[in-house]
Every structure is written in C-alpha cells, then in structure tokens.
Amino acid sequence: MTTTIPVLETKRLILRGPEPQDYPNFKATFSSYRSRFMGGPLNPYESWMLYAAEIGHWQIRGYGMWMIHDRESGRTLGMAGGWFPAQWPEREIAWIIWPEVAGRGYALEATHAARRYFYETLGWDGAVSYIDPKNLDSIRLAERLGAKRDDGAATVDGNDVCYRHPAPADLVSSQIADGIALEIASYTDPLFKPEGYALD
Amino acid sequence: MSAPLLTSDNVTLRPHRQSDFDAYWTFFRSPRAQYMDLPADASSAWYGFASEVGSWDLVGQGGWAIETPDGVLAGQIAVTQPPHFPERELGWFLLDGFEGRGLAYAAGVLARDWALAQPNAATLVSYIHRDNTRSIRLAERLGATLDPAAVIFDVGDVVYRYHEEAAA
Numbered sequence: 119m120t121t122t123i124p125v126l127e128t129k130r131l132i133l134r135g136p137e138p139q140d141y142p143n144f145k146a147t148f149s150s151y152r153s154r155f156m157g158g159p160l161n162p163y164e165s166w167m168l169y170a171a172e173i174g175h176w177q178i179r180g181y182g183m184w185m186i187h188d189r190e191s192g193r194t195l196g197m198a199g200g201w202f203p204a205q206w207p208e209r210e211i212a213w214i215i216w217p218e219v220a221g222r223g224y225a226l227e228a229t230h231a232a233r234r235y236f237y238e239t240l241g242w243d244g245a246v247s248y249i250d251p252k253n254l255d256s257i258r259l260a261e262r263l264g265a266k267r268d269d270g271a272a273t274v275d276g277n278d279v280c281y282r283h284p285a286p287a288d289l290v291s292s293q294i295a296d297g298i299a300l301e302i303a304s305y306t307d308p309l310f311k312p313e314g315y316a317l318d
Numbered sequence: 319m320s321a322p323l324l325t326s327d328n329v330t331l332r333p334h335r336q337s338d339f340d341a342y343w344t345f346f347r348s349p350r351a352q353y354m355d356l357p358a359d360a361s362s363a364w365y366g367f368a369s370e371v372g373s374w375d376l377v378g379q380g381g382w383a384i385e386t387p388d389g390v391l392a393g394q395i396a397v398t399q400p401p402h403f404p405e406r407e408l409g410w411f412l413l414d415g416f417e418g419r420g421l422a423y424a425a426g427v428l429a430r431d432w433a434l435a436q437p438n439a440a441t442l443v444s445y446i447h448r449d450n451t452r453s454i455r456l457a458e459r460l461g462a463t464l465d466p467a468a469v470i471f472d473v474g475d476v477v478y479r480y481h482e483e484a485a486a
Contacts, residue, residue, distance in 0.1 A: 171365040173372030204364035
C-alpha cells in the first residue's frame with residue numbers, strides 16, 4: 119500500500135514528497151506567525167505531528183502535499199498540493215510558502231503544476247481551496263488560479279471561505295490558462311524590463 | 319516504508335487504512351478514551367491518525383491497526399516518540415467491545431518484541447494515566463515494571479519500563 123510520491127518539475131521548481139531532512143524548514147514556518155491562517159503557530163508536538171501527517175496523507179489518500187524545491191539550489195521554498203483530512207467537505211488544493219521567499223510566484227507555479235497533475239493524471243473533476251477571509255495573499259492567489267468564491271459550498275468550520283477552482287475543461291486553451299502561463303513566465307522573463315532609473 | 323505486517327495466532331497488526339478512522343474518532347469521543355490526550359476536533363484526530371502512518375517514513379516507527387484473526391478492526395497500537403515524549407513509547411487502545419479477549423495482550427507482545435528487536439537500542443516505556451488500571455495491568459503482563467524515577471511529561475502519568483529479557 120506504500121504510495122510512491124511522484125516528482126513534478128516546472129521551469130523553476132521541483133516538487134517532491136516531504137522528506138525527513140526537510141522537517142526543520144517546515145517546523146520553522148509552522149512555528150511562526152506565518153502559519154496563522156493554517157492553524158498555527160504550532161508547538162513542537164503539533165508541528166511534528168502535522169509533518170508526519172503530511173507524509174501519512176500520501177499513504178492514506180494516494181495524494182498529498184509536495185515539498186517545493188528551488189530547481190537550482192535545491193532549497194525548500196514551501197509546500198503545495200492536495201489536502202483532504204477528516205471534516206473537509208471536498209478535496210482541497212492548498213499551499214504555503216516560507217515567509218522569506220514569498221512574493222516571487224512560487225506558489226502560483228507550484229500550485230498550477232499540482233492542480234494539473236490532479237486533473238490530468240488522477241482525473242479529478244474539480245477542487246476547492248478553503249481560505250481564511252483575512253488571508254488576502256492566498257485569496258489573491260486563488261483568484262490568479264482562476265478560482266471563484268463559492269458561498270453556497272460547505273466550509274470546514276465556518277471560519278473559512280470556499281474558493282472553487284476552474285473545472286479541467288476550463289483550463290484548456292482558455293483565457294485563464296493563458297493568463298496563468300503568462301504570469302508564471304513573467305517571473306523568469308519579465309514583460310517589462312526597466313532599463314534604468316531617472317536620476318534627478 | 320509502511321508499518322510491517324505482524325501476525326500471531328491471536329491477532330494481526332497491519333498498516334492503517336482510511337476506513338479505520340471513523341471507528342477511532344468514535345472511540346475518542348467515548349468514555350473509553352477518558353485517560354488519553356484528546357484531539358480537539360475531527361481534523362485534529364485525523365492528523366494524529368495520519369501521523370501514525372507518516373511516522374514510519376519519517377522515523378521508522380509508528381502505528382498499526384489491531385485486527386482480530388478474522389479481520390475485524392479492534393484498536394490501535396503504536397511505537398512512537400513525538401518531541402514531548404522523553405523516551406520511546408508503546409501505546410495502545412481497544413475499541414468498545416473488544417476488551418477481555420486477549421487482543422491487547424497479543425498485540426502488545428508483537429509490538430513490544432518488534433520494538434525491542436530494532437537496532438537503535440532505544441529504551442521502551444508506556445506512559446499510562448495513574449488511574450488507568452486496565453492498561454497498567456496490561457503493561458505488567460507484558461513484563462514492564464513501574465519506574466518511579468523515569469521522566470514524565472504529564473504529572474498524571476506513571477511510567478512502565480520494558481526490558482529486553484521480557485521479550486522471548
């Protein structure tokens with residue numbers, strides 16, 4: 119029953135299963151204020167249990183959260199993937215980026231690849247993201263991924279908002295698909311390159 | 319790695335499946351769980367459950383489902399050492415209706431012998447609430463002895479220590 123966790127590769131990133139040596143980086147973020155919208159900050163036991171659960175999720179569900187690595191340096195940047203513990207109404211696509219590397223489009227690039235894997239390889243017909251309404255960065259990311267707020271959907275515990283991702287067909291040759299590809303590309307090859315700064 | 323399959327005439331220890339969870343969650347909300355550290359809600363309970371599975375990959379030990387010889391889920395047993403445990407622990411619970419049939423003892427023998435045979439030479443104890451007389455009795459039947467000097471993380475607990483010569 120052991121699940122072999124697939125490796126996903128994107129332009130800048132490699133997504134691998136969570137491994138023991140990645141734990142200190144996970145613990146650093148989940149012990150910090152950064153994790154306040156993901157049930158944190160966690161104490162050492164909660165942090166250890168959640169990391170073991172990240173790995174167990176793969177074995178139990180056959181999918182889960184990948185550790186995001188920088189392709190060049192190998193360092194970890196955060197996590198992205200699927201999340202479906204007890205009490206979750208639907209399968210979730212989730213993400214977290216370590217605070218020191220936020221703002222570089224890593225979550226978009228990783229989540230986009232994870233969602234494509236779930237849709238194209240596992241045959242999911244859709245997914246949601248449950249987001250704290252105060253977590254504006256994640257709400258913006260959900261919207262950049264084409265997800266729309268679904269107030270009619272069940273939530274985890276009433277303190278979160280459900281964002282519903284586009285169905286697989288809506289991500290083929292569509293404006294949203296092109297927009298995501300364009301934005302991801304712009305992180306390595308910006309559309310607008312400043313050629314200098316005006317000096318007064 | 320996943321949990322190794324361990325069997326004897328009286329019991330089977332096997333890796334967890336998602337279908338085990340509902341029975342465990344029912345257990346945690348019942349009086350039978352009165353001596354355990356209780357999860358706050360179903361998702362916390364599931365994280366604990368999933369961590370018993372993922373623990374095998376992370377540290378080479380973790381939890382098993384206890385099954386009767388005819389394949390009915392009867393409880394859980396685990397060899398584990400989360401950060402707040404001073405030593406490696408053998409812990410267990412039986413679901414309602416499975417007590418008194420020797421299942422916990424048979425499971426304890428398999429898990430204890432597995433743990434003591436591991437090459438890491440780590441110690442093995444059970445942290446048991448001092449009022450949990452049934453589990454204290456079981457630890458004693460498994461050859462563990464009360465260690466009043468052992469470090470505890472919960473002042474309500476007593477510590478029972480397993481000895482290699484007890485495993486045969």
